[in-house]
Amino acid sequence: KNRESRLRRAESLASLTTLAAGVAHEIKNPLGSIGIHIQLIQRALKNPTSSALATMAKDLDVINEEISRLNGIVVDFLFAVRPMDTSLVLGSVGKILKDLVEFMDGELAQAGVHVKLALADGDDTVLLDERFLKQAFLNIVKNSLHAMPDGGVLTVTSKRMVSGLEVVVTDTGTGIPPELLEKIFEPYFTTKDFGSGLGLTMVYKIVKEHGADIRVSSKVGVGTAVTILFPWPARSPQLLDFKGEVP
Ligand SMILES: Nc1ncnc2c1ncn2[C@@H]1O[C@H](COP(=O)(O)OP(=O)(O)O)[C@@H](O)[C@H]1O
Ligand SMILES: [Mg+2]
Numbered sequence: 001k002n003r004e005s006r007l008r009r010a011e012s013l014a015s016l017t018t019l020a021a022g023v024a025h026e027i028k029n030p031l032g033s034i035g036i037h038i039q040l041i042q043r044a045l046k047n048p049t050s051s052a053l054a055t056m057a058k059d060l061d062v063i064n065e066e067i068s069r070l071n072g073i074v075v076d077f078l079f080a081v082r083p084m085d086t087s088l089v090l091g092s093v094g095k096i097l098k099d100l101v102e103f104m105d106g107e108l109a110q111a112g113v114h115v116k117l118a119l120a121d122g123d124d125t126v127l128l129d130e131r132f133l134k135q136a137f138l139n140i141v142k143n144s145l146h147a148m149p150d151g152g153v154l155t156v157t158s159k160r161m162v163s164g165l166e167v168v169v170t171d172t173g174t175g176i177p178p179e180l181l182e183k184i185f186e187p188y189f190t191t192k193d194f195g196s197g198l199g200l201t202m203v204y205k206i207v208k209e210h211g212a213d214i215r216v217s218s219k220v221g222v223g224t225a226v227t228i229l230f231p232w233p234a235r236s237p238q239l240l241d242f243k244g245e246v247p
Contacts, residue, residue: 022188026073030066037062076198080187086209088127090233093165094119096130097156100137104145112151113144120158124165126230128210136206139199140169140226146192147173147224164212165230175220184216 037059044052044059101108101117108115144154152172159166176184183189185204190197207214211231218224 022186023073023077026188027070030069030073034063034066037066076196080198080201080205084132084205084209086129086132086206088129088210090125091128091130092124093126093128093133093167093230094124094158096128096133097137097158097167100134100141101156104138104141108145108154111145111148113148114151114153116153116155118155118157120160120165122160124158124160125233126165126210127233128230129206132206132209136203137167137169139203143199144169144171144173144224147171147175152223161229163229164232167228167230168225170223170225172223175222175224176216176218177220181216181218 040059041056044056097119098117101115105115141154141156148154148171153170155168155170157168157170159168180191185200186197187201188197204214207228213229214226216224216226
């Protein structure tokens with residue numbers, strides 16, 4: 001049975017404490033490693049034979065690497081906590097989805113991923129920030145791509161619903177185990193060797209900036225579906241028929 005992660009903890013997710021805890025956890029390892037290698041250098045300095053000097057050079061390389069890792073963590077953190085300067089204007093969601101699929105065409109084909117695009121007929125205009133929304137969809141599609149290392153099918157649909165415009169991105173990838181489903185939006189949560197774990201954190205932030213909702217359902221070995229519901233724009237008063245008399 002599919003399980004959905006509804007993200008009840010919206011508030012805590014966005015909160016600085018959650019992020020700070022993530023950062024603290026992230027910087028522990030590199031700091032520990034730097035400490036150990038400094039101790040090794042101090043030991044080598046007490047008896048500076050030529051082989052001791054050679055290992056010292058290696059220790060310094062490790063320290064340098066760890067420092068750039070720390071730098072990356074800080075840069076990512078600042079990115080994650082920085083308020084977004086979204087400016088929402090009326091735009092077509094379908095156009096963004098079409099552009100994105102076109103943009104990713106080569107990469108998807110090379111991965112053996114077949115793309116199905118089924119966009120809503122009729123008006124799909126919502127209040128959006130094109131730059132950020134593109135980034136959000138890109139992060140979602142990239143995750144799908146990573147989840148289908150041996151190829152598969154990526155389905156992107158949009159549908160006009162009473163409650164809003166619904167976009168669903170479905171893949172036939174590895175799927176997400178139920179116990180991990182509630183963690184995927186957390187900053188720094190990743191199951192990948194070289195993942196930042198910030199992709200979906202950013203997606204969540206962008207979706208919320210659009211006043212939209214996101215949910216993910218997944219089944220291991222079957223695939224994953226990411227659903228985003230954009231609210232319809234409020235009808236502007238000028239567009240309503242004016243029935244009164246002008247004095
Ligand atoms: N479409 C998907 N299929 C399978 N797993 C996914 C999918 N999308 C996200 N995930 C899981 O959620 C985790 C977090 O995703 P994300 O925040 O984008 O970070 P990253 O891609 O850097 O790991 C991934 O590492 C993966 O385990
Ligand atoms: Mg990702």
